[in-house]
Structures are given as structure tokens and as C-alpha cells.
Amino acid sequence: MSDLKRAHNFNPGPGVLPLEVLQEAQSELLNFKGTGMSVMEISHRSKEFEGVIQTAEADLRELLGIPANYKVMFLQGGATLQFAMLPMNLRPAGASADYIVTGSWSKTAVKEAKKLGAVHIAANTEADGFNCIPANLDLDPKAAYLHFTSNETIHGVEYFTEPTPPAGVPLVCDTSSDFISRPIDVSKYALLYAGAQKNAGPSGVTIVIIRDDMLARVPENLPVMLDYKTLAESGSLHNTPPSFAIYMVGLVFKWAKKQGGLAAVEKNNRVKADLVYKAIDESGGFYRGHAKPEARSLMNIPFRLPSEELEDTFAKEAKKENLIGLKGHRSVGGMRASVYNAMDLAGTQELVRFMRDFQKKNG
Amino acid sequence: MSDLKRAHNFNPGPGVLPLEVLQEAQSELLNFKGTGMSVMEISHRSKEFEGVIQTAEADLRELLGIPANYKVMFLQGGATLQFAMLPMNLRPAGASADYIVTGSWSKTAVKEAKKLGAVHIAANTEADGFNCIPANLDLDPKAAYLHFTSNETIHGVEYFTEPTPPAGVPLVCDTSSDFISRPIDVSKYALLYAGAQKNAGPSGVTIVIIRDDMLARVPENLPVMLDYKTLAESGSLHNTPPSFAIYMVGLVFKWAKKQGGLAAVEKNNRVKADLVYKAIDESGGFYRGHAKPEARSLMNIPFRLPSEELEDTFAKEAKKENLIGLKGHRSVGGMRASVYNAMDLAGTQELVRFMRDFQKKNG
Numbered sequence: 001m002s003d004l005k006r007a008h009n010f011n012p013g014p015g016v017l018p019l020e021v022l023q024e025a026q027s028e029l030l031n032f033k034g035t036g037m038s039v040m041e042i043s044h045r046s047k048e049f050e051g052v053i054q055t056a057e058a059d060l061r062e063l064l065g066i067p068a069n070y071k072v073m074f075l076q077g078g079a080t081l082q083f084a085m086l087p088m089n090l091r092p093a094g095a096s097a098d099y100i101v102t103g104s105w106s107k108t109a110v111k112e113a114k115k116l117g118a119v120h121i122a123a124n125t126e127a128d129g130f131n132c133i134p135a136n137l138d139l140d141p142k143a144a145y146l147h148f149t150s151n152e153t154i155h156g157v158e159y160f161t162e163p164t165p166p167a168g169v170p171l172v173c174d175t176s177s178d179f180i181s182r183p184i185d186v187s188k189y190a191l192l193y194a195g196a197q198k199n200a201g202p203s204g205v206t207i208v209i210i211r212d213d214m215l216a217r218v219p220e221n222l223p224v225m226l227d228y229k230t231l232a233e234s235g236s237l238h239n240t241p242p243s244f245a246i247y248m249v250g251l252v253f254k255w256a257k258k259q260g261g262l263a264a265v266e267k268n269n270r271v272k273a274d275l276v277y278k279a280i281d282e283s284g285g286f287y288r289g290h291a292k293p294e295a296r297s298l299m300n301i302p303f304r305l306p307s308e309e310l311e312d313t314f315a316k317e318a319k320k321e322n323l324i325g326l327k328g329h330r331s332v333g334g335m336r337a338s339v340y341n342a343m344d345l346a347g348t349q350e351l352v353r354f355m356r357d358f359q360k361k362n363g
Numbered sequence: 364m365s366d367l368k369r370a371h372n373f374n375p376g377p378g379v380l381p382l383e384v385l386q387e388a389q390s391e392l393l394n395f396k397g398t399g400m401s402v403m404e405i406s407h408r409s410k411e412f413e414g415v416i417q418t419a420e421a422d423l424r425e426l427l428g429i430p431a432n433y434k435v436m437f438l439q440g441g442a443t444l445q446f447a448m449l450p451m452n453l454r455p456a457g458a459s460a461d462y463i464v465t466g467s468w469s470k471t472a473v474k475e476a477k478k479l480g481a482v483h484i485a486a487n488t489e490a491d492g493f494n495c496i497p498a499n500l501d502l503d504p505k506a507a508y509l510h511f512t513s514n515e516t517i518h519g520v521e522y523f524t525e526p527t528p529p530a531g532v533p534l535v536c537d538t539s540s541d542f543i544s545r546p547i548d549v550s551k552y553a554l555l556y557a558g559a560q561k562n563a564g565p566s567g568v569t570i571v572i573i574r575d576d577m578l579a580r581v582p583e584n585l586p587v588m589l590d591y592k593t594l595a596e597s598g599s600l601h602n603t604p605p606s607f608a609i610y611m612v613g614l615v616f617k618w619a620k621k622q623g624g625l626a627a628v629e630k631n632n633r634v635k636a637d638l639v640y641k642a643i644d645e646s647g648g649f650y651r652g653h654a655k656p657e658a659r660s661l662m663n664i665p666f667r668l669p670s671e672e673l674e675d676t677f678a679k680e681a682k683k684e685n686l687i688g689l690k691g692h693r694s695v696g697g698m699r700a701s702v703y704n705a706m707d708l709a710g711t712q713e714l715v716r717f718m719r720d721f722q723k724k725n726g
Contacts, residue, residue, distance in 0.1 A: 007399035011406045014606055022393050022401050029389040030382075036370035036685065038385050040565035040611070043374045043688060076439035076567065077588050080602040084586030115584045197603055202403035204439065204567045204605030221478045223447030225440050239443040240560055242567030243377055244607065248403070322399065325406060 008347035011325030012153055012300060013177065013198040016342040021251045039247045044240050052243070053236065056250030063253060063262055066186050066209060071232040073208040074246050079105070079176045082193040082206060083112035086172060089218045089228045090191065091117055091144040098122040098143040100163060103130040103152025104331060109174060113147075122146065130155040132292045141166040145190060151178035151297050153198070154329040156290055156336065158297035162188055170214065178299050179207065180256055181341055182266035190214050198299070199341045201249035204242045256341065265341055266298075272339045272348040273298040279352045286359045290334070304334040311335060314358055323351055371710035374688030375516055375663060375701045376540065376561040384614040384705075402610045407603050415606070416599065419613030426619055429549050429572060434595040436571040437609050439588075442468070442539045445556040445569060446475035449535060452581045452591045453554065454480055454507040461485040461506040463526060466493040466515025467694060472537060476510075485509065485526075493518040495655045504529040508553060514541035514660050516561070517692040519653055519699065521660035525551055533577065541662050542570065543619055544704055545629035553577050561662070562704045564612035567605045619704065628704055629661075635702045635711040636661040642715045649722045653697070667697040674698060677721055686714055 009016035032039040035048055042048050057072045066072065075081075091097045096118035099110045102125050113119050120143065123134035130152065139146065146165035150173050151158040158178060162185075165171050170190030179194035186192065191210045197203035210228060218229040225231075230238055236246075259265050277296060280287040280303055290302040305311045311334060315327050328334040339348055372379035395402040398411055405411050420435045429435065438444075454460045459481035462473045465488050476482050483506065486497035493515065502509065509528035513536050514521040521541060525548075528534050533553030542557035549555065554573045560566035573591055581592040588594075593601055599609075622628050640659060643650040643666055653665040668674045674697060678690050691697040702711055 005399050006393075009400055009404055011400075011404065014404055014407060014603065017401060017404055019393075022403075026389055026392040029392065030369075030385050035687075036368050037372055037374075037687070038380060040385075041372055041374065041377055041380055044377060044566070045693075076441070076444075076605070078439070078602045081439075081586070081588040084588065112586055115586060195603065202607045203407070203603045204608055223444070223475055223478060225444040225447065239441045240377065240558065240566045242439070242565075242605065242608070244565050245567055245605070324398075324400070330408075 005322070007322055007324045008350055009324050010337045010339070010343065010351065012329070012336060012338045013195070013340075014203050015198060015325070015338055015340050017201070017248075018252065018255045018342045021248070021255050024251055025248060040244050042243070044237060044243055049243060052247050052250055053241070056246055056253055059250065059253035059257060060207070063180055063256055064184065064186055064209075069212045070186065071210050071212065071215075073210070073228070073231050074236040074241055074249070075206045075208055075231060076204065076242055078203070078206055079174055079193060079195045080108070080112070082174070082208065083109045084116065085226050085228065086147070086191065086193070087113045087116050088222060088226055090170070090172070090214055092217065093117070093219075095142075095144040096120050096140060098140050098146040098165070098169070100134065100137065100146070100148040101126065102133060102149055102157055103155035104329075105152055105154065105174060105176070106147070106149040109147060109149065129290075131157060131290055131295065133157060133159055133295045137163060139166050139169070141169065143169050145170040145172045147172045147174070149174045151175070151299050153177040153300050154302070154332060156297040156300040156302040157295040158299065170211075178297070180253075180262060180265070181269055181299055183262040196245065196249050199252075201252050202245050205245035205249055207249070268345070269298045269339070269341065272343060272345060273301065275348050275352050276301050276337055276339065279355045283355070283359055283363075286363045287355065299340060300336055300338050302328055302332065302334055302336040308333065310362055313362070317358065318354055321350075321354055323354055368685070370685055370687045371713055372687050373700045373702070373706065373714065375692070375699060376558070376703075377566050378561060378688070378701055378703050379705045380564070381615065381618045381705045384611070384618050387614055388611060403607050405606075407600060407606055412606060415610050415613055416604070419609055419616055422613065422616035422620060423570070426543060426616055426625055427547065427549055427572075432575045433549065434573050434575065434578070436573070436591070436594050437599040437604055437612070438569045438571055438594060439567065439605055441566070441569055442537055442556060442558045443471070443475070445537070445571065446472045447479065448589050448591065449510070449554065449556070450476045450479045451585060451589055453533070453535070453577055455580065456480070456582075458505075458507040459483050459503060461503050461509040461528070461532070463497065463500065463509070463511040464489065465496060465512055465520055466518035467692070468515055468517065468537060468539070469510070469512040472510060472512065492653075493520060494653055494658065496520060496522055496658045500526060502529050502532070504532065506532050508533040508535045510535045510537070512537045514538070514662055516540040516663050517665070517695060519660040519663040519665040520658040521662065533574075541660070543616075543625060543628070544632055544662055546625040559608065559612050561701075562615075564615050565608050568608035568612060570612070631708070632661045632702070632704065635706060635708060636664065638711050638715050639664050639700055639702065642718045646718070646722055646726075649726045650718065662703060663699055663701050665691055665695065665697055665699040671696065673725055676725070680721065681717055684713075684717055686717055
């Protein structure tokens with residue numbers, strides 16, 4: 001392994017994982033805790049796997065300060081399946097749910113929710129090119145819930161203060177791309193969900209945190225794999241869970257604790273994001289950030305160059321210098337630097353150095 | 364790694380994986396194909412991951428002889444989610460589907476299908492304790508499809524010749540626990556599905572093979588993650604797939620090809636299963652197999668001992684001798700030896716040696 005040259009990995013997800021997490025997984029891949037089996041080969045009903053999933057949950061509870069009246073689930077299907085499960089479970093027949101649309105992902109959440117019932121749009125920033133957090137909300141006081149996307153991975157806009165729903169309306173959040181990137185007050189939420197493959201681990205597992213009172217809303221007779229009540233009450237073990245992905249998120253939670261918890265993680269994330277935004281702001285317009293300054297994501301930093309040709313050259317030359325995954329989403333073009341928890345300061349500094357050099361040569 | 368003592372792993376799933384597959388995954392876990400990234404860290408839209416998923420599909424097509432007019436999907440949620448997706452997609456509103464019930468898993472499939480519409484039971488062997496394949500079927504010539512479970516993991520009964528539906532009725536099979544354990548004629552099926560965590564890889568990925576004409580049945584406006592049409596047409600890449608699990612099944616498919624393909628795999632499986640059944644049959648009633656001889660599974664071999672006390676002792680002493688995972692399912696008790704593709708002859712011989720020794724001491 002001495003010849004390992006790690007890429008500086010700015011992929012939007014699946015993305016960079018902590019090197020020491022990968023090393024630990026590698027070292028015990030053939031023999032998990034002396035069992036003579038890989039963690040992939042042990043029964044999900046064994047005491048060894050119970051240790052894996054219970055420790056992962058306990059560490060996540062500690063990291064996020066999850067109150068005791070919340071359940072934690074490790075599910076499958078990504079945030080995209082949650083877009084459907086959420087209204088199936090928490091929007092009673094005939095009721096409407098409020099959605100705030102701030103980018104591609106919240107727009108897709110609305111599309112899925114509309115297939116199954118009524119949606120009311122509390123705000124939509126599409127006319128502004130999804131570059132901001134809406135100042136005003138048109139809220140339905142009888143909404144089944146208020147849904148928002150705390151960080152839009154494609155447009156790079158992030159909520160730093162959660163919206164306030166009317167009294168009695170549960171707050172629901174897709175936190176896929178800023179999950180465990182900074183402390184939040186879980187008690188303000190009725191439900192949080194996140195695909196793991198940004199900050200928390202590999203793809204293939206989705207974390208759902210649900211307040212107990214929401215489970216009373218789950219209708220009878222849902223397919224069991226779409227039923228929050230069954231899934232929560234079985235401790236994510238109704239059927240065979242995605243064991244290896246759960247094992248990996250457990251290692252990542254432990255790593256985040258070792259960094260000093262989410263306050264320390266946020267501090268690092270702010271230093272990294274500030275470096276990149278500073279390089280954009282000091283470029284005299286050569287680099288143009290997408291999001292308005294007050295809505296700038298700490299996780300995903302989309303930016304444009306003066307021409308598409310220069311953007312292509314930027315991506316190619318960056319790759320030659322081991323800076324990977326910088327092309328923007330195919331739906332919007334341009335560049336995007338994703339600086340998740342596991343992106344280190346050195347990688348970020350290397351990106352900023354490259355941005356300045358590239359501008360000197362091409363500006 | 365020189366001190367690695369591999370367990371003889373008879374777990375019913377997640378279960379034993381080929382050692383060389385685990386070793387390959389381990390060796391490149393930090394650096395996939397020279398990318399400087401783990402396969403868990405690369406984008407699912409990258410050419411490297413395209414290589415992973417396309418090679419996995421091509422190898423599976425070769426192994427099973429999948430005709431060109433079938434799509435292969437790598438999904439999430441296990442067979443249990445397929446229990447619901449299948450009727451959602453392929454049973455038109457108002458129509459009924461035929462189900463053959465030969466054990467716990469087909470019984471659960473019925474339960475889920477009934478939540479969403481009409482089911483007709485073509486046969487049910489529960490009165491026989493789920494120890495056989497039904498001789499006669501009561502088939503509905505207008506059924507939306509005929510569903511059967513080719514191998515019942517808990518009861519250890521296996522279909523070696525698929526049932527014949529009435530003309531025009533599509534045949535659908537849950538093949539989770541005998542998937543790629545022997546050749547089958549895919550052209551007889553409209554749809555096959557299998558959770559990977561028996562013969563094909565780790566948990567967290569479900570393989571669905573669907574004949575193209577079935578996609579015309581998929582109703583409009585299904586949630587996108589439950590919609591076979593969208594999932595098939597996107598090449599399993601509508602959203603982020605379970606990348607690492609797909610990578611692992613790809614390695615297992617390659618390994619199965621190296622064994623000589625499924626004819627050779629079946630030959631090994633028959634040798635192993637015969638050894639265990641012989642030990643049961645020659646025990647003079649000390650060991651009692653569950654399934655009738657003609658329905659005996661090559662994959663899962665449930666058996667009883669003269670008392671529950673002896674069964675407990677058997678499991679404990681087996682474990683001391685590094686024979687793992689031999690307790691029967693909690694719903695039926697007794698013992699169960701799962702001898703999947705990756706269980707080697709040496710492990711099986713060791714089990715048989717232990718069974719004979721145990722009987723000598725306790726018989």
C-alpha cells in the first residue's frame with residue numbers, strides 16, 4: 001500500500017471517504033472481529049451484527065443529539081424512495097403537504113409526492129435559477145407536514161436556519177448532502193432523511209430519523225418495506241438490511257466523533273468552503289459562484305468559468321493534477337467542487353492553488 | 364493474513380462468499396483500478412463504474428444464458444420489496460395473480476400481494492408442513508402471472524422443474540436462495556428476482572430479470588423507485604445504485620464463470636448436498652431431514668435431532684469446531700446447513716465428519 005496515491009476526490013456522491021475508515025474496513029475485510037468471516041458473511045441476526053447496527057445508531061444519536069423519542073432507521077432505496085415513502089406514511093388521505101422548492105432535488109421530491117396526493121408549494125426559487133433560500137413562505141396551517149431540502153447538491157444552496165412551520169405542522173427535511181456536516185437541533189424536526197453516500201458512507205443505505213408520534217399516522221396495509229412503523233419497530237431488521245453499508249456508516253460515525261463531534265466537523269468544513277469561495281470572489285469574475293453569498297453551501301460549490309471551452313479544459317487539467325470529480329451536474333453544466341467532511345484541508349488547498357494557476361494561464 | 368482461520372460458514376444469508384472474491388475486494392479497496400479511490404468513492408456516472416455494472420450484467424447474461432429480450436436490473440430493498448413491486452407493476456387493476464405456496468417465503472409473498480389486489484392460491488403445501496412440491500396446481504387461465512419460489516430457504520424445498528402456467532400466463536419466480544446455483548432456462552420466465560445475499564454477493568442488492576414485453580404492463584405514475592420501466596430503461600442508474608454491492612456481485616459472477624459456469628457449479632453443489640443428505644439418511648433416524656427426498660433443496664438442508672436439548676448441544680459443539688450458522692430459522696427450530704455455491708467441499712466434509720462424531724457420542 002506504500003505506493004498509494006490518493007486522488008483529491010471532489011465527487012458529489014458517492015464521494016470521498018475518510019482514509020482511516022477505508023483502511024479499517026480493509027484490514028478486517030476477511031476476518032471481522034475474529035469471527036473468521038467477513039462482515040459481509042455474518043448473519044444479520046448474529047450478536048456480531050447486532051453490535052454493528054446498535055453501535056452505529058448509538059454513535060449517530062450522540063453525534064446529532066437525537067432525543068430518546070426518535071427512532072433511527074437504516075433503509076434502502078436512497079432519498080428518491082423516501083420522496084414516495086414520506087407522503088405514503090405521513091400525509092393522510094385527502095390532506096395536502098407543503099414543499100419548499102430550492103433546487104433539483106426538492107423539485108423531484110414534489111414530483112414524487114404529487115403522484116400520490118396533494119402538494120402545496122410554499123415557495124419556489126426556480127425563477128432565480130435556484131440560487132437562494134426563499135425569504136417568504138406561503139404556508140398552509142393545515143399541511144400534513146412542511147418539507148424542505150437543507151442542502152441542494154446540484155445548485156449548492158444550503159439552509160443554515162431551518163424554516164419555521166405553522167404551529168402543529170411537522171417539519172421534514174431531506175438532509176442527504178449536508179447530513180452530519182454540522183450540528184442541528186433534531187428536536188425541531190418530525191423526520192429527517194439522508195442517503196449515506198455524501199458524508200456518511202457508501203451508497204446503498206439511507207438513514208431516516210423519525211419522531212415517535214409520527215408513527216401513529218402510518219396507514220394500515222402498506223407494503224412492509226414501505227411502512228415506517230414496521231421498519232422502525234423492527235430496528236431496521238424486518239428483512240436482511242444492507243449490512244456492509246451499515247457497517248461502513250458506523251465506521252464513519254466513529255471517525256466523526258474522533259474529529260471532535262459535529263462542532264469540530266463544521267469548523268473544518270467552514271475553513272475549506274471559505275478557501276474555495278475566497279478563490280472565486282478574488283478572481284475578479286473569472287470564476288462565478290452560482291449561489292448568492294448568504295445561501296452558499298458548505299458542501300457543494302458550483303461555479304462557472306468564462307466559457308464552456310474553458311470549463312472543459314479546467315476539468316481535464318485538474319484531472320491531470322489528481323483533482324477529481326469537478327464537473328458540474330449534467331443538468332446544469334459548469335464546475336462543482338464537493339467538499340464533504342472527508343475532503344481534507346490539503347486537498348482543498350490543492351484545488352485553490354490549481355484554480356489560481358489556471359486563471360493565471362487562461363484569465 | 365497468514366493467521367487467517369476461515370470459519371466453515373453455513374449461514375443462510377448473508378452467507379459465505381468465495382475467499383478469492385473477498386481477497387480481490389480487499390486488495391483494491393483503497394485504490395480501484397488505479398483511480399486512487401475506493402470503488403465506494405467513485406461516481407456512479409463515471410466510466411469506471413459503468414465498467415463495473417456493465418461487466419456484471421454481461422457476466423450474468425453469459426452465466427444464465429439470458430436472452431436479448433430481457434432487461435437486468437440491480438435494485439434495492441431485497442426480495443421483500445419485490446413482493447410488493449411485482450403486483451404493483453405486473454398485475455393490472457382488477458386482475459388476480461396465481462401464487463404457489465411452498466414455504467414461509469412464498470407465504471409472505473402472498474401476504475404482500477394481497478395488500479394491493481387479488482390473489483388466487485394455485486397450491487399450498489402448509490398442511491404437509493411445507494415439505495414438498497405440490498403435485499397438482501389449480502391454475503387460473505386468466506391470472507396476471509403465476510408466482511412460485513424456486514427454493515424455500517427456511518423449509519429447504521426446491522423446484523428442479525419449473526411449474527407450467529396456462530398458455531399466455533407469465534411465469535414469475537423468487538429465486539433468491541438458488542440463484543446461479545444451477546443452469547435454468549430463462550426463456551420460460553417473464554420475471555425472476557433474487558436478493559443477492561445467498562449465492563451472489565453481500566446483502567443490499569436485488570437482481571431482477573424481466574422480459575421486455577412485461578414493461579408494457581407497468582402503470583403510469585408509480586413512484587419512480589418502484590417502477591420497473593424507469594428502472595429498467597435507466598440501466599439501474601435512475602438514482603445512485605448500491606455501488607459496492609453491485610461491484611461485489613460482479614466479482615462473484617466472474618468467480619462462477621471461472622468455476623466453469625453454472626453446469627460446473629451445479630455439479631459441485633450436488634456433491635456437497637448429497638454428502639449431507641447421505642449423513643442424514645445413514646443416521647438411522649438420529650438426524651431427520653425436513654423435506655421429502657424428491658424436493659430436497661441443494662442449498663438449504665434443514666434437519667432435526669431427537670430432542671431440542673441435543674439440537675442446542677449440536678449447535679454449540681459445532682461452533683467450537685468452527686462450523687458456524689447451523690441453527691434453523693427461529694420460526695421452525697432445529698438445524699439447517701446452507702451449502703451455497705461458495706461453501707467448499709472441505710467445509711461440507713468437515714460438517715459431515717462432525718455429524719457422525721456427534722451421533723456416536725450422543726446417539
